[in-house]
Amino acid sequence: MMDATDKVNILLVDDQPGKLLTYEVVLEELGETLIKASSAREALECLLRIDVAVILMDVSMPELNGFDLAQMIREHPRYKDTAIIFVSAVHLNEADYVRGYQMGAVDYVSAPVVAEILRAKVKVFVELHRKTRELEALNSDLERRVAERTEELRLANDHQTVLAREVDHRAKNALAVAQAIVRLTQAETIDQYVTAIEGRINALARAHALLSDSRWQGASLKTIVEDELAPYRGSGEPLYIVNGPDIVLRPGSAQAIALALHELATNAAKYGAFAAKTGKLALSWRADPLTISWRESGVPDLRPPTSQGFGTKVIDLSIKAQLGGRAHFQWNSDGLHCVLEVPEAADQAVGKAQGGAEGRAAGATILLVEDEPLVALMIEELIVSLGYAVAGPYATVAQACQAIDGEQFTGAILDINLAGELVFPVADILSHRQIPFIFTTGYGPERVVPRFAHIPLLSKPVEAPMLSIFLAEALAARGPESFAREQRESKTGTRPAL
Structure with a gap:
């Protein structure tokens, strides 16, 4: 100037x-x-x-x-x-x-x-x-300031848009998890059913609150343990002993581990250490890699289960499929001993999740790629109930690609966002091999890249009728385009709603 x-x-x-x-x-x-x-x-x-x-x-x-x-x-x-x-x-x-x-x-x-x-x-x-x-x-300075402010507002608006989409995605994922809990939980009475659902949702909510307090930077394992065991503290002699360093879990592992610990605690309250007068629990963990030891004792007449229950399935999916770890269950004469191993407290290992080629029903097999354990379990049961076998669920792109190399599939159901990793490399392989597939997502259609704009998209929570249409029609003969048309017609009312 x-x-x-x-x-x-x-x-x-x-x-x-x-x-x-x-x-x-x-x-x-x-x-x-x-x-x-x-x-x-x-x-x-x-x-x-x-x-x-x-x-x-x-x-x-x-x-x-x-x-x-x-x-x-x-x-x-x-x-x-x-x-x-x-x-x-x-x-x-x-x-x-x-x-x-x-x-x-x-x-x-x-x-x-x-x-x-x-x-x-x-x-x-x-x-x-x-x-x-x-x-x-x-005037030049004013124009510069206006341009800078306009750019700031544009960036802020873009940030708000991204934030709104992320909030929408998390909300839909939370609803999908709640849907899975409601659908999969079983109990002999209404009161037991309500208690089981509330317990599982509260476990996820407590972990979510810890992550929210840290702005999704991580959650304290010690705090998660204390929250899950608090209902069983008692007023007299303690029912449990806890020992381990305070480890900050990554967001991807915090909720999965919280849910696994909740299922173990719920089982102990029904059949194990917290239900027996002489029962005790020793819970310990160490880092590098994270290893959690859940050891119950003082449980008389313990009988190992004859089949895998819902809680065990949840733990398997949470630790194995979602986190790439391992879960070991050993029913000793006086109590359950469970060891959970999670590499580097959250990293997802490359390899097969639960399931494999052996033991699957012959005929049509659906590849399931979904990183949220409860949602994966619900979709898996829906697929099985419709007469198909399931490969997976797989929680990472690497796991899914490795599965595609080793097996043949009739079709696939792919979650678009796998803990921040996009599933499109898997979709590319399926397209090349002409294997029909659909996407599921908690986001909107804007997350789908243009080359897959024609692929059917199921919003979470997943609706069983729409999934049934895909499995019965799109995979059978008419292809995903037919499914997409059915999806549009059901929304516009031009065909009977299912």
Whole structure:
């Protein structure tokens, strides 16, 4: 920005040295920079090199008169608004004045010049130039600030949009988990059913609260353990002993481990250490890799289960499929001993999750890729109930790709977001092999890349009828395009809702 103390350039143009000297003496006390040119050619050369605020020129010059020079100056973009004052020693008629103004003159001074008048006129245009430059600088600064603020608002709006989508995604995932808990929980009475559902949802909610408090940076394993065991603390002799360092679990593992510990505690309250008068629990863990030891004792007449219950399935899916770890169950004569191993407290190992080629029903097999254990378990049961075998569920792209290399599938159900990892590499392989598939997601359709825009998309929570349509029709003959049409028609009411 031009300061009030900054000097400006005043160009003096006249072919007579004496007159140039007079102008210089008269204007010297203005304190500006005076530049002299004795011809039109010299004046043009000066204008190409420097920025000029005011031009004082003689009308009558031998090579090029002042009118023609003014016209040439005005044709230059930089000087189209520069103040030009003509000095004339001869009497000018009205036509000359009009021509001068048309050529770009802003004022006239008659010779011999009156020093005070010349100084005053030049000073006015110098100050006007200075104020104009200051205003231009202010406008430029304002435009810059507006542009910066506009960009900030755009980025903030983009951030809000991403945040809203993420909140929507997490909300839909939470609803999908709740749906799975409601669908999969079994009990002999309504009260037991309600208690079981509340316990599982509360376990997830407590872990979610810990993650929220840390802005999803992690959750304390010791706090998770204390929360899960708090209902069994008792007022007398403690029913359990806890020992282990305070480890901060990554968000991807905190809820899975919390749910696994809740299932162990619930089982102990029904059949194990917390249900027996002499029962005790020793819970310990160590890091690198994270190993959690759940050891019950003092449980008389313990009978190992004859089949895998819901709690055991949840633990298997949480620790094995979601976290790439291992879960060991050993029913000793006086209590359950369970060891949970999670590599690096959260990293998802490459390898097969539960299930495998052996033991599956012959016929159509559906590849299931889903990283949320309860949702995966619910979808798996839906698929099985419709007469299909299930490969998986797999919780990572690497696991799914490895499974595709080793087995043949009739179709696939793919969760788009696998703990921040997109499933599209798996979709590419399935497309290349012409294996039909659909996506499930807690996000909207904007997360689907253009090359898969035609693929059917099931929003979470997954609706059993829509899944049934895909399995019964899209896989059988008509392909995913038919399923997509059925999906659209059911939403618009052009076909009977299922």
